[in-house]
Amino acid sequence: QLQLVESGGGLVQPGGSLRLSCAVSGTMVTVYTIGWFRQAPGKEREGVSCIGNVGDYTNYADSVKGRFTISRDHADMSVYLQMNDLKSEDTGVYFCAAGWNVAYGLNATEYNYWGQGTQVSVSS
Secondary structure, X not given: OEEEEEEOOEEEOOOOOEEEEEXXXXXXXXXXXXXXXXXXXXXXXXXXXXXXXXXXOEEEOOOOOOXXXXXXXXXXXXXXXXXXXXXXXXXXXXXXXXXXXXXXXXXXXHOOEEOOOEEEEEOO
16 A cells, blocks of 8 residues: 655764655555664664654654654655764664554554665764
8 A cells, every 4th residue: 555665875974964765655645654763783673763644743762862853745745864963873774664553653563564774874
């Protein structure tokens, strides 16, 4: 029912910034909450941020509060993750996901559709 495509990853130095994009297409796109998750090698996938279907609800992992900002373009329902002051521990593959019945928003089990991921590497 839904397709998600991430873009914007890359290699940056600590303290740098990246802006990730999640393009969403399919049916009933406006009803879905969109979340960002990341997974480092050998580690579990963790929730980073999420935004409600109309942008009235957002949530962030404590580790990224004050540095990352999630937003939604209501013209096409694309979702963005602005990442500032990046740290080495932010390194990982970042995925966007869509869920139609999301409450907390940072638990991967709440989501129904997933993108392919984009690599973010923070290193000096």
